[in-house]
Amino acid sequence: MIRLESIGKQNGRQMVFVEASAALQRGEKIGLVGPNGAGKTTLFRLITGEELPDEGQVSVDRGVTIGYFSQDVGDLAGRSAVSEVMDGVGPVSAVAAELRALEAAMADPEQADEMDAIIARYGEVQGRFEELDGYAQEGRAREVLAGLGFSQEMMDGDVGALSGGWKMRVALARILLMRPDAMLLDEPSNHLDLESLIWLEGFLKGYDGALLMTSHDRAFMNRIVGKVVEIDGGALTAYSGDYEFYQQQRALNEKQQQAQFERQQAMLAKEIAFIERFKARASHAAQVQSRVKKLEKIERVEPPKRRQTVLFEFQPAPRSGDDVVSLKGVHKRYGSRVIYEGLDFQVRRKERWCVMGVNGAGKSTLLKLVAGATQPDQGTVTIGAAVRMGYFAQHAMELLDGERTVFQALEDAFPQAGQGSLRALAGCFGFSGDEIEKRCRVLSGGEKARLVMAKMLYDPPNFLVLDEPTNHLDIATKEMLIAALAEYEGTMLFVSHDRHFLAALSNRVLELTPEGVHAYGGGYTEYVARTGQEAPGLRS
Incomplete structure (x- = not known):
């Protein structure tokens, strides 16, 4: 019903698409993937007619909505x-x-x-x-x-x-x-809490139209799509299967291409060595000439494109005492709304608590109380001996100085660090080449989140308090962050709506419900198995 045929598109100096083709059939659910800046939003705009291809054509069947x-979303106001x-x-x-x-x-x-x-x-x-x-x-x-x-x-x-x-x-x-007959959804999972995300997942599974979507939430995409289209280097490549299958298939294709490339390189080296050795001998002239012609005709195998993935490694954090934070008899209200009434909660060294609860249950408030960003109306919050805390909150991104560049922001935070180590740090968090010269005011939400995270993790605290750290992060950066935090030896208290992040990093669950606070030993995966629900708001 929607076809892109041999499209070419250039934005400024960047070639976004080169003879790229793809199709969206009735009822298909496709995940659109690719590195940041590869052209996912451009593809949506080409389908809707907001942009036109430089070459090729985009066709939509008559009557398709x-x-x-x-x-x-523009400025919505004035209506309910x-x-x-x-x-x-x-x-x-x-x-x-x-x-x-x-x-x-x-x-x-x-x-x-x-x-x-x-x-x-x-x-x-x-x-x-x-x-x-x-x-x-x-x-x-x-x-x-x-x-x-x-x-x-x-x-x-x-x-x-x-x-x-x-x-x-x-x-x-x-x-x-x-x-409509076809939905194009660009990051629909952003800004949703876990309950809404799971509701949307069910809605889209039951939707009988065609769907083309991007999402930085791997679990969300994996449960909905039956096909993945990858944008990379100007080309569109389709993989039949969910996101998990796409990852496996892509890795297998890369391995096969690398093996083919290496075999061809070995064969070429052998042929070139023969030509070099015998080119001066008249007795071998015919053989040499034949091999030269053979080499000219060979279609060269390209090495696989390497996705730039940089791993971030923590410096060892200084050890804290065994009691990291203790809340006793904490009361907190905002106006007439009671958030906590006599909350007792303790975090011990090396525990990784994920905090769960519906909107308004007090997840962020708990993190603010622990971080000292807000005070209890009654009761005490006691931070343990030798605890060095790192607190990531959404408002931290608003505190960046807009006129400073990425590199200057890191230099301001770590004046004693060498240029080389700060450049390496920036590279780990996706700022390579000229990107470290970008001013903070022009950074996207994801770039700001990565910069704040880099500043927090370079000289690591031994207690991380993270409020939705994966908002705005793409899948590759999330994977890097999960891999880094899995190796982290400190203590964690965090809120996230990303199920992959929750499952990979938690070893305790604190559930906030109107009936009270429940603590579960074991991480998010065990919590789901024990309660039969992926989020507290889904309890029947």
């Missing part, structure tokens, strides 16, 4: 979340808006003189709303918003009052409600 969710979501399903949203306005007018004493006309118009509009199946559409809109974590109050409130992350959810809900 496309819904495109991108990270750039429900109205914004229903805006995607055609005229019913305008009729719904008029219905709401007429309901407000009927309740307005200043418009009493016009009440007959208002009531008559209300009857007409209500009839039209019912014709368009408006009540069912509104019900579905609320269902989708609830799945993405909205309360009734948020659904009916002005969307302009929501944070950027919640506005993203409104834009995503609009596409989901549309149920």
Whole structure:
């Protein structure tokens, strides 16, 4: 239904696509993968017609509807979340808006003189709303918003009052409600908590249209897609299977290509050695000439493209005491909202606690209390002997000095470090070559997160407190971070919605629920096996 045929596309000096071809068939669910900057968003924009290819053609079958969710949601304001979501399903949203306005007018004493006309118009509009199946559409809109974590109050409130992350959810809900023939989803898993992520996973599995999506969440992609298209070096390569299969197949292809390349190089070396040895002898002239011609005709095997993966290795952290942090009788409230009432919690050396709970359960508040970023209303938070803490929070990215370059930010943090070791550190976190000269104000969310992480981990603390450290990170950087943290010998307390990260790094689970706080020995995998649920909000 959607075909890209021999497309070429250049952005500035970068060749994004060179004679690239791919297709999206009805009902297919495809994961789009590739390194940052490879052209994933450009591909979406080519399909929607926002950009045109320099060569080749993009064709969409007649009558096919496309819904495109991108990270750039624009400035939503002035309407309720429900109205914004229903805006995607055609005229019913305008009729719904008029219905709401007429309901407000009927309740307005200043418009009493016009009440007959208002009531008559209300009857007409209500009839039209019912014709368009408006009540069912509104019900579905609320269902989708609830799945993405909205309360009734948020659904009916002005969307302009929501944070950027919640506005993203409104834009995503609009596409989901549309149920177009094909959905293009660019990072739909960003900004979602674990419960919403799992709900979206179920929704997309049950969606019968075609799906093309990118995601930095490996578990999420693995459970939805049945095919992977990789963008690399201007080409599009399709792999039939889920993300796990793609990784295995890619590694196998690389191994085979490397073996072919090495065999050919050995053969070429042998032929060249023969030519060099006998080229001056008249008795071997015919043989030499024959081998020269043979070499000219051989199609050269390229070595496999090496993905740039740099491993970060921790310096050994100084040892802390056995009691790392202790919370006793902690009370915390925000206004009338009680977060904790008499919380007791202790973290001991080498424990790796992941904190789980629905939105508003107090996950970030717990981390802030431990890090000293907020104080308890009652009770005590005691940090143990010789504990050196590193605290990663989302607001840490806002504290970067926009005018400093990446390299200067690292130099400011570690004035005693040599240039070589700081460049190596920057390289580990994805800043190679000229990228270390970028000013902090132009960095993307992912780049800022990587820079803050680099600053925190270079001179490692022995206690890491991490609030959603994988937000904005691509799969390759996440893998590097997981590998590094798996070797880390200190203590950890963290919140994450990435199930791969949770399973790989936790050895304890603290679950925050309205009924109270539950601690589980064993990590996230054991927690799932014991409770039968992947997140607390999914309990029946």
